[in-house]
Amino acid sequence: MVTxxxxxxxxxxxxxxxxxKLESEGKKIIRLNLGDPDMDTPPEIVEAAYASxxxxxxxxxxxxxxxxxxxxxxxxxxxxxxxxxxxxxxKFAVFATMFLTLKNGGNVIIPTPYWTAYDLIAKSVxxxxxxxxxxxxxxxxINIDQLEKLVDENTKMIILNNPNNPTSKAMDTETxxxxxxxADRKKITILSDEVYAAISFNKTxxxxxxxxxxxxxxxxxxxxxxxxxxxxxxxxIGNKMFIDNITKLNQITFNNVPVFIQDxxxxxxxxxxxxxSAIKAxxxxxxxxxxxxxxxxxxxxxxxxxxFYVFPKLDDLDSERFTLDLLxxxxxxxxxxxxxxxxEHFRISLTAPNDQIEVGLDKICEAAT
Amino acid sequence: MVTxxxxxxxxxxxxxxxxxKLESEGKKIIRLNLGDPDMDTPPEIVEAAYASxxxxxxxxxxxxxxxxxxxxxxxxxxxxxxxxxxxxxxKFAVFATMFLTLKNGGNVIIPTPYWTAYDLIAKSVxxxxxxxxxxxxxxxxINIDQLEKLVDENTKMIILNNPNNPTSKAMDTETxxxxxxxADRKKITILSDEVYAAISFNKTxxxxxxxxxxxxxxxxxxxxxxxxxxxxxxxxIGNKMFIDNITKLNQITFNNVPVFIQDxxxxxxxxxxxxxSAIKAxxxxxxxxxxxxxxxxxxxxxxxxxxFYVFPKLDDLDSERFTLDLLxxxxxxxxxxxxxxxxEHFRISLTAPNDQIEVGLDKICEAAT
Numbered sequence: 085m086v087t088x089x090x091x092x093x094x095x096x097x098x099x100x101x102x103x104x105k106l107e108s109e110g111k112k113i114i115r116l117n118l119g120d121p122d123m124d125t126p127p128e129i130v131e132a133a134y135a136s137x138x139x140x141x142x143x144x145x146x147x148x149x150x151x152x153x154x155x156x157x158x159x160x161x162x163x164x165x166x167x168x169x170x171x172x173x174x175k176f177a178v179f180a181t182m183f184l185t186l187k188n189g190g191n192v193i194i195p196t197p198y199w200t201a202y203d204l205i206a207k208s209v210x211x212x213x214x215x216x217x218x219x220x221x222x223x224x225x226i227n228i229d230q231l232e233k234l235v236d237e238n239t240k241m242i243i244l245n246n247p248n249n250p251t252s253k254a255m256d257t258e259t260x261x262x263x264x265x266x267a268d269r270k271k272i273t274i275l276s277d278e279v280y281a282a283i284s285f286n287k288t289x290x291x292x293x294x295x296x297x298x299x300x301x302x303x304x305x306x307x308x309x310x311x312x313x314x315x316x317x318x319x320x321i322g323n324k325m326f327i328d329n330i331t332k333l334n335q336i337t338f339n340n341v342p343v344f345i346q347d348x349x350x351x352x353x354x355x356x357x358x359x360x361s362a363i364k365a366x367x368x369x370x371x372x373x374x375x376x377x378x379x380x381x382x383x384x385x386x387x388x389x390x391x392f393y394v395f396p397k398l399d400d401l402d403s404e405r406f407t408l409d410l411l412x413x414x415x416x417x418x419x420x421x422x423x424x425x426x427x428e429h430f431r432i433s434l435t436a437p438n439d440q441i442e443v444g445l446d447k448i449c450e451a452a453t
Numbered sequence: 454m455v456t457x458x459x460x461x462x463x464x465x466x467x468x469x470x471x472x473x474k475l476e477s478e479g480k481k482i483i484r485l486n487l488g489d490p491d492m493d494t495p496p497e498i499v500e501a502a503y504a505s506x507x508x509x510x511x512x513x514x515x516x517x518x519x520x521x522x523x524x525x526x527x528x529x530x531x532x533x534x535x536x537x538x539x540x541x542x543x544k545f546a547v548f549a550t551m552f553l554t555l556k557n558g559g560n561v562i563i564p565t566p567y568w569t570a571y572d573l574i575a576k577s578v579x580x581x582x583x584x585x586x587x588x589x590x591x592x593x594x595i596n597i598d599q600l601e602k603l604v605d606e607n608t609k610m611i612i613l614n615n616p617n618n619p620t621s622k623a624m625d626t627e628t629x630x631x632x633x634x635x636a637d638r639k640k641i642t643i644l645s646d647e648v649y650a651a652i653s654f655n656k657t658x659x660x661x662x663x664x665x666x667x668x669x670x671x672x673x674x675x676x677x678x679x680x681x682x683x684x685x686x687x688x689x690i691g692n693k694m695f696i697d698n699i700t701k702l703n704q705i706t707f708n709n710v711p712v713f714i715q716d717x718x719x720x721x722x723x724x725x726x727x728x729x730s731a732i733k734a735x736x737x738x739x740x741x742x743x744x745x746x747x748x749x750x751x752x753x754x755x756x757x758x759x760x761f762y763v764f765p766k767l768d769d770l771d772s773e774r775f776t777l778d779l780l781x782x783x784x785x786x787x788x789x790x791x792x793x794x795x796x797e798h799f800r801i802s803l804t805a806p807n808d809q810i811e812v813g814l815d816k817i818c819e820a821a822t
Contacts, residue, residue: 097704118513125511134503142494143683144487172541172685172707179706187579204705210556314512314711316541335466336573337548338541338707342683345711 094200096422099407103416114436114444117416119249119392121311121435123366126359129310132351136344143343147334148327149319150346156353157319161292161302169327169334170341174279174305174318179205180330180337181275181301181320182241186211190240195226196424197395199249199277211240215424220397223386224253228262235266241273247280247288250395250423250431252371252388254288264294274300279318282309282356283364284390285371298323308392309360310352317341317349367391370434370441381449394432395420398452401428410451415444463569465791468776472785483805483813486785488618488761490680490804492735495728498679501720505713512712516703517696518688519715525722526688530661530671538696538703539710543648543674543687548574549699549706550644550670550689551610555580559609564595565793566764568618568646580609584793589766592755593622597631604635610642616649616657619764619792619800621740621757623657633663643669648687651678651725652733653759654740667692677761678729679721686710686718736760739803739810750818763801764789767821770797779820784813 096117103113148154149170158165171177182205186192191212194202198215206213214234218224231242242263247254267274276291281304291300298321305318320330334340352359371388378385383396403419407430410417420429432448434441465486472482517523518539527534540546551574555561560581563571567584575582583603587593600611611632616623636643645660650673660669667690674687689699703709721728740757747754752765772788776799779786789798801817803810 120513124509125506130503130506130511133506134499137494137499137502140493141683142499142681144489145683175705176707201705208702208705312511314510314514314709314713316707316709316711333577336544336570336577338545338685340683340685342685342711342714344683 094204094422095404095407096200096418099411099416099418102411106411112414113411114415114440114447116433116436116441116444117418119308119433119435120313121308122437123311123363125311125315126352126355128355129312129348129352133344133348136347141343141347145340145343147331147340149341150343150350153346153350156350160353160356161290161321163292163321166324167298167321167327169320169330170346171318171320171330171334172338172341173307173316174277174303175201176338177303177305177318177320178202178275178277180333181303182206182209182211184329184333185273186240190238191236192241192243193231193234193239194243197248197250197420197426197429198243198424199245200422202243202245214239217424220384220386224248224251225256226259226263228259228266231263232266235270235272239270239272241275242267244274244276244291246276246278247284247390249280250393250418251386252280252390252393252395253386254284254286254389257289260289260291261294264291264300268299275303276300277303279303279305279308280390280392283360283367285364285368286389288389292321301326306349306352309356309363310349311363312349312352315345315348317345364391367434370438373438373442374432374434374445377445377449381452383452392433392435394434395423395429396432397429399428401430401452403427403430406430406451410448413447413451415447417448463573463791464773464776465569465787468780468785468787471780475780481783482780483784483809483816485802485805485810485813486787488677488802488804489682490677491806492680492732494680494684495721495724497724498681498717498721502713502717505716510712510716514709514712516700516709518710519712519719522715522719525719529722529725530659530690532661532690535693536667536690536696538689538699539715540687540689540699540703541707541710542676542685543646543672544570545707546672546674546687546689547571547644547646549702550672551575551578551580553698553702554642555609559607560605561610561612562600562603562608563612564614566617566619566789566795566798567612567793568614569791571612571614583608586794589753589755593617593620594625595628595632597628597635600632601635604639604641608639608641610644611636613643613645613660615645615647616653616759618649619762619787620755621649621759621762621764622755623653623655623758626658629658629660630663633660633669637668644672645669646672648672648674648677649759649761652729652736654733654737655758657758661690667695670695675718675721678725678732679718680732681718681721684714684717686714733760736803739807742807742811743801743803743814746814746818750821752821761802761804763803764792764798765801766798768797770799770821772796772799775799775820779817782816782820784816786817
């Protein structure tokens with residue numbers, strides 16, 4: 085009756101379901117497996133949502149998103165409001181972009197290690213994926229010759245995730261510049277997921293810095309910058325025709341992100357400086373603790389440019405077995421195989437309270453010896 | 454670069470954008486064009502959302518939806534929680550169902566007049582639509598011989614909308630029973646959109662009354678019953694395999710409806726009796742006013758079985774012209790052509806304050822003479 089979705093299985097979700105099950109059985113699990121911050125959404129944002137609900141902002145609204153929010157986002161990114169559309173999370177932004185761009189076939193190039201959803205979404209809309217491997221030993225940099233060789237006449241899209249999940253590595257600006265040049269030359273759309281950019285430890289370059297004509301697309305969201313993961317609000321930046329088309333897709337899917345949630349996100353942007361710097365400082369401290377402990381235990385990894393993730397390697401590690409064993413010891417992480425063919429790696433999310441992260445890191449180091 | 458979505462144009466949206474534009478220019482428009490109630494969301498529901506946010510329910514959560522909400526919905530419909538999945542609105546529920554069921558091709562039979570979104574969604578996922586005309590003169594009843602003739606080996610789905618938008622007509626139980634028998638015999642999935650059922654003036658039959666094995670699918674939502682249009686929460690009922698597949702699609706699209714919105718919807722269900730009867734009484738009053746005025750002015754229509762819509766006919770009416778002229782006079786309605794080939798009909802939404810509806814109806818009657 086219904087198409088089976090076997091291809092959407094991934095151990096990232098399996099580990100999470102197991103962790104939830106163990107917790108429901110009363111076991112204490114230190115959850116370092118998802119990019120879901122331990123902190124609460126700032127109270128100013130909660131109050132803004134409540135005020136908006138009480139003011140009756142509970143009706144259908146524009147599928148573009150609210151004018152004020154689009155204007156504020158446009159201001160932040162130096163674009164026009166007509167180049168912005170609001171979506172229920174940046175994941176939906178990626179889905180909508182692929183649904184429109186790849187529905188008539190073609191392939192999409194995805195550098196690995198990657199966020200699992202890119203591959204799953206591309207396959208769900210019937211596109212082929214071509215994986216472009218990067219290595220820790222090369223500082224996770226994309227090899228531009230390999231990329232050019234991978235492009236063929238059916239290549240419709242290149243995904244960039246800058247800074248990257250799971251490596252927390254920001255792209256080298258020369259590489260970024262070259263990829264834009266290649267994409268323009270071959271008429272390929274770049275979808276640049278920049279959801280970790282606003283809280284990266286140092287300012288990173290956006291695809292927008294090389295794309296004044298909006299040939300390419302940026303996806304972004306409020307989850308990470310404003311600790312709003314469960315609010316489900318993100319956005320796309322692109323040319324007007326693309327934004328209009330996404331809006332028509334919005335009209336036949338979710339219609340609009342609740343206006344009170346858009347008002348809450350607007351409050352977040354207004355308090356951006358204050359909120360983002362507090363979050364950055366907190367994660368810098370955690371990243372420093374993690375790198376110190378992991379180095380001492382003999383793990384190899386690149387120094388994170390952005391919050392949340394470390395993606396360490398241990399020679400000859402079977403990361404799926406390691407991850408399952410570690411879960412039995414009360415620590416949930418994600419195996420490297422959830423992000424491509426990275427059997428010797430695993431991903432730690434530094435999204436638990438500091439004392440839990442410390443215990444978790446100690447157990448990880450212990451389990452690896 | 455991106456697939457054009459020309460096929461998604463519809464005058465329903467055009468009228469709405471024009472009405473919004475006229476309002477922004479300071480003109481007063483009586484808006485009887487959308488099914489968006491004038492009443493506020495009940496305050497108990499708003500307070501439940503706020504309490505949930507304050508309790509930190511602002512994180513990622515299960516793509517199935519919250520256990521308590523699924524259990525409560527299951528109880529309401531006499532099914533198991535494993536047969537229920539939560540979506541951001543019933544429109545997304547329809548999109549997700551069609552995306553999974555029709556992605557490998559096939560056609561879907563849609564009785565007309567229909568809610569525009571069915572046709573647009575089916576086309577967006579690449580399916581063919583076969584329209585099955587019903588007539589006011591037949592009490593909008595589906596002709597079962599015509600339906601059987603329309604079915605071919607590529608028919609994957611039949612859409613039912615019971616009670617119907619735009620006619621507010623509930624299906625005859627014998628017809629419903631026959632359609633289920635036909636669908637079972639031909640192995641076709643019925644998607645039954647029952648979003649107006651809980652507030653219909655008399656109890657209507659659900660597809661669930663004839664489908665103990667969950668061969669078919671029900672979409673439903675909280676928008677109409679609880680005046681929660683802008684909250685974007687709905688659900689699907691189906692067999693476990695279908696629910697599991699929708700959940701996997703949820704994981705790669707919106708992930709989860711915000712938990713505080715699910716908590717608000719749960720509060721709505723707990724107060725169902727109180728809220729739904731107040732809403733029904735209010736709409737019954739409006740429906741009576743509308744039928745009295747429209748009858749006196751010579752319009753033909755069937756008596757509404759459910760709130761919100763009347764779909765009157767006037768011989769030789771050009772409803773698109775009529776609708777545009779009426780908008781100039783300050784009343785927005787939707788032309789019959791937005792719901793299929795119904796040039797002589799138009800749809801009135803009784804979703805404005807009573808005094809506005811009264812003035813609106815008077816202007817409609819005046820314009821028609």
